[in-house]
Amino acid sequence: MPPTRLVRPLLALSLLAAAQVPPSRAQGLSPVERRIAAWVDAHTEEAIAFLGRTVEVNSGTLNVAGVREVGRLYEPELAALGFAVRWIPMPDSLHRAGHLVAERAGTHGKRVLFIGHLDTVYEADSPFQHFTRQGDRAVGPGTNDMKGGNLVILYALKALAAAGALEGTRIIVFFTGDEEAAGRPLSVSRRDLVDAAHRSDVSLEFEAAVRDSAAEYATIARRSSTGWRLETTGTTAHTSGIFSPEVGSGAIFEAARILHRFHDELREPYVTYSAGVIVGGSQAQLENDRGTAEGKTNVVPRTALVEGDLRTLYADQEQRIRDRMRAIVADHLPGTSATITFEDGYPNMAPTEGNRRLFGQLDQVTLDLGRPAMRILPPEQRGASDASFVAPYTDALSGLGVYGDLSHAPGEWVDLVTLPLQIKRAAILLYRLTR
Numbered sequence: 001m002p003p004t005r006l007v008r009p010l011l012a013l014s015l016l017a018a019a020q021v022p023p024s025r026a027q028g029l030s031p032v033e034r035r036i037a038a039w040v041d042a043h044t045e046e047a048i049a050f051l052g053r054t055v056e057v058n059s060g061t062l063n064v065a066g067v068r069e070v071g072r073l074y075e076p077e078l079a080a081l082g083f084a085v086r087w088i089p090m091p092d093s094l095h096r097a098g099h100l101v102a103e104r105a106g107t108h109g110k111r112v113l114f115i116g117h118l119d120t121v122y123e124a125d126s127p128f129q130h131f132t133r134q135g136d137r138a139v140g141p142g143t144n145d146m147k148g149g150n151l152v153i154l155y156a157l158k159a160l161a162a163a164g165a166l167e168g169t170r171i172i173v174f175f176t177g178d179e180e181a182a183g184r185p186l187s188v189s190r191r192d193l194v195d196a197a198h199r200s201d202v203s204l205e206f207e208a209a210v211r212d213s214a215a216e217y218a219t220i221a222r223r224s225s226t227g228w229r230l231e232t233t234g235t236t237a238h239t240s241g242i243f244s245p246e247v248g249s250g251a252i253f254e255a256a257r258i259l260h261r262f263h264d265e266l267r268e269p270y271v272t273y274s275a276g277v278i279v280g281g282s283q284a285q286l287e288n289d290r291g292t293a294e295g296k297t298n299v300v301p302r303t304a305l306v307e308g309d310l311r312t313l314y315a316d317q318e319q320r321i322r323d324r325m326r327a328i329v330a331d332h333l334p335g336t337s338a339t340i341t342f343e344d345g346y347p348n349m350a351p352t353e354g355n356r357r358l359f360g361q362l363d364q365v366t367l368d369l370g371r372p373a374m375r376i377l378p379p380e381q382r383g384a385s386d387a388s389f390v391a392p393y394t395d396a397l398s399g400l401g402v403y404g405d406l407s408h409a410p411g412e413w414v415d416l417v418t419l420p421l422q423i424k425r426a427a428i429l430l431y432r433l434t435r
């Protein structure tokens with residue numbers, strides 16, 4: 001998923017800032033860390049070539065063979081670094097390729113879980129298929145979201161290996177095959193990722209990074225994404241009898257009552273909710289975001305259906321808002337009834353103390369690389385991602401990938417000037433976490 005577009009990369013300034021920091025200013029680095037950084041500088045061209053190979057293979061989420069093929073490009077690379085590599089297929093009913101998991105058994109340091117995804121939003125029939133270099137940019141489908149981020153993970157690991165610093169570390173690399181349109185139910189498609197989190201202390205997710213003219217940003221929190229469905233029923237009759245004790249108000253007024261109270265009564269910081277689709281009448285159906293309805297202006301409606309979303313920052317906030325929605329729904333108008341059901345989507349990634357500490361470590365790496373201090377991205381400026389599934393079980397940072405723009409749009413690109421910086425930052429953070 002791309003970062004929301006509230007924070008727009010201001011390119012000219014950012015590129016300039018990156019260009020003004022020579023590698024020699026990395027004075028806060030230890031000798032081993034300097035070797036790691038030097039290895040990255042010496043292998044950036046090789047990394048870009050590898051990025052090109054992964055981008056050239058179409059891996060739209062529904063292109064199951066393509067997603068699997070991209071996975072195969074990473075497998076020998078990770079195996080060569082001492083990882084036990086396996087592919088986890090999904091049941092046929094999910095119509096998803098599955099996930100690539102690489103695990104390294106060790107003895108010391110934090111157990112680190114790296115998260116990427118192999119799929120892109122560009123299916124095989126998209127006109128946007130190829131990788132090209134245009135000056136300081138690499139353009140291609142999924143360059144920014146997030147084959148560039150996967151590349152940062154791989155080359156950070158290679159840099160540690162080259163410095164002999166991967167020995168003894170405990171690391172899981174988990175590349176999902178369906179981040180852009182996760183297979184349902186999520187309890188199946190995200191079960192193995194959650195399992196990996198249970199074997200980890202720290203999760204680092206490499207969706208595209210965010211910067212503007214003022215700073216580079218780290219993501220320590222993301223909001224949940226929950227679906228809800230409201231169904232109201234009324235007593236059907238000629239409208240001349242509406243509001244009478246026998247008929248009551250009808251299903252559509254009941255739906256309107258509920259939505260009006262949602263609108264007025266649920267507002268609080270970090271919470272948003274919306275009604276996205278509505279149908280109602282004598283008969284109505286609503287499935288897969290598509291609805292039909294029929295009724296008569298002189299007939300009190302029998303049914304109304306509404307679907308919407310809910311986003312919260314904290315698990316207890318989510319439960320509280322759901323309870324208040326249920327209470328509003330239960331306060332029926334005469335002659336009507338209503339039910340609301342929730343579909344668990346992405347859980348919230350709350351801004352925990354552990355995540356803040358992890359941000360502090362990332363920020364120190366950044367300073368030691370001779371860069372200005374980072375800032376924490378406001379949580380409402382980032383959508384849900386796979387990091388949300390692991391955040392309840394580990395400390396987590398999200399959005400550690402590449403800088404670029406136009407995620408999910410033709411022309412998507414990655415900034416190659418800052419690519420080595422992103423690899424170094426990830427590598428040195430990993431090095432420090434795993435001592």
Ligand SMILES: [Zn+2]
Pocket residue numbers: 001002117145146179207
């Ligand atoms: Zn993504």
